[in-house]
Amino acid sequence: MSGLSVQADTIGSSASLVCNIGPHQRWSLPDVGLVWRHRELLSVLTWRDIKIRYKQTVLGIVWAILQPTSTMIVFSIFFGRLANINSDGIPYPIFAFAALIPWMFFSNSLTSASNSLLGNSSLITKVYFPRLVIPIASVLSNLVDFALSFVALLGLMLCYGMTPSWSVFLLVIPTLLALVTALGAGFWLSALNLQFRDVRFALPFCLQIWMFLSPIAYSSSLVEGRWRILYGLNPMTGVIECFRWALCNTEANTPPLMIGVSAVMSLIMLVTGAIYFQRMEQNFADLV
Amino acid sequence: MHFAIEVDQLSKRYQVAEAAACYGTFRDVLVSAFTAPVRRLHSAIKGRPPGEGRKTQDFWALKDVSFDVRQGEVLGIIGRNGSGKSTLLKILSRITAPTSGGARVVGRVGSLLEVGTGFHYELSGRDNIYLNGAMLGMRRAEIESRFDEIVEFSQIGGFLDTPVKYYSSGMFMRLAFSVAAHLESEILLVDEVLAVGDFDFQKKCIEKMRDLTRTGRTVLFVSHSMGSVETLCDRALVLSHGKLEAIGAVKDVIDFYLPKEVQTAEATDTPTAASVSWNDPFSAPSNDYVSLHSVELSSTDGVPTTQFELDQPIIIRIAYNNLKLGESYRVRIRLRDQQGNYVLSCGNEYASAGKSDPWTYQPHPLGVFESTCHIPGDLLNDQTYAVSVEIVPISRPSDAGLLCNDVLSFTVTDPAIAERSEPIFLGPIRPRLAWHTKRAG
Structure with missing residues (x-):
């Protein structure tokens, strides 16, 4: 009976140990506490995803910097130099890079999250844990790439003689918003991908279109005033503009309402995604 | 209570x-x-x-199943393939939800439906202990405190920091089982975990299981092996076609179940069995890659039989144990007529158009797989055929195939034979063909 007493100590009150199993399939918010109790599994899965991502690649972690850098160079040549797009008073390469970092984080997170449930099908059919842990871990693992490319950006800024001001601490806000957006969209797509494998084919070109609908190669000040609120419906608009402003103090007079609309959209995405995921969760083992 | x-x-x-x-x-x-x-x-x-x-x-994989398990009891679950045993464990471990009805589980549940769940081949043995432990629901502190014990039991010693993909299948199994065996939960759901690995390893596992059941935890134990159910369990229940058929003291239930098993094989018109299975890993046909678990003939409604009418499809179920992590297999059958001539041979890589076998060319995890072959009705003639089974690992097709000749036989009968005076259908096959006659003159 020693095993039992150990359990009581580690888990807490015995009331939490009772589990009722039944066919309830109702719409509800996911049990955040349950996910929290599985935080160790979450960290192990995140750590696994980070550890295996660049296994057997020659360039390894360099890929994390190479992806946004090469895109930045292409953008700088075509949009910055040839098309001479307004970059809100900062050098165009910095302008593009500062937007590509949150965007790459978002798009890579979305791609890995949408495949995460399928990729972990052996877990889903063999062990129980709140399934939300899987897409969350795959999104979190992309934070490493995000941090690395951020260091590269800081280096680039120093090359251009720019030093970030105090507002760099505000970067936490757009980073959190990017995380929230990626999680929300990731919940939606990972659950949908189990039922409709079409997601795998639709996602790459949707992301491409989405990229040009976000102020990455250009500034949102290019969009006419009355359309800005509509433009803000894209949650990545707020993320990118905030990120760029906090880092480089751009001169763009971004209307706070547009940012607000974006932020609200991010939150809506997170909440609806979590609800949909929770609704479908019980069928996952039968769908994969 | x-x-x-x-x-x-x-x-x-x-x-x-x-x-x-x-x-x-x-x-x-x-x-x-x-x-x-x-x-x-x-x-x-x-x-x-x-x-x-x-x-x-x-x-209905399960239908109106009700029973209670007392705290500290070890309950065996037995039944044929497809009787709902695995579904029951999956529902109790909350992997899938029931369609109706419910269950109340008091205590922390650990489920071992497979050995090595979540192992990642690129990661080292050390990393995999933490990974697998976390997936089974162990806390990091728990894993750390039992880490040395796990490593010692697994006997992998010097290979702790080697990626698991370089392990032999034996080492992999030992490590995977060790992590699982050190899972501390009040309720343990175990499915066929012991049915893998070599004989010595199975013996060691059974001993470990016996130790585990003595620590006062509640265990639900699914197995094909009557021997291990009898030694490990206090009570047992029998599932048949998703329904609870019997529950009681383990001795009584096995006495009830075994004669029934024999009956189903003998109830048919001929003395030949409709299924053959090897529970003892020593006697099972096997090689380094795979061991044969069972072969069964049945009609489409799942009833084991060796007698088929001309238009009845014939279902052949082949269950095998994958012993080599990540290997994939061609599973084939060969049919011979009474003169010993081959009638056909066909494998799962050559399945019907649009119905390819999902496991063809897929790396198999360790464990039991069941391949089902569907021979359509109106294909074979009314005679007796012998079934041979061949399982060929794809990475080494030339020399490592497992071939079991004439494991079972079945007879196709023509219900209308009495109305004819002479046999007018020649040859080993008798498909119905498209015919059309028109006036041409």
């Missing part, structure tokens, strides 16, 4: 899509291919799973 598990009228329904309707012409096939997305989209918008628009058949 404290119940650890109370199961109340538990039922689980799966919807199985029926075989697609036969297409008459090329035009029908084309039309159907282009309208399919529209039909599927329609059902998707209505919130039904894809394919539900097609004809589906309800299949």
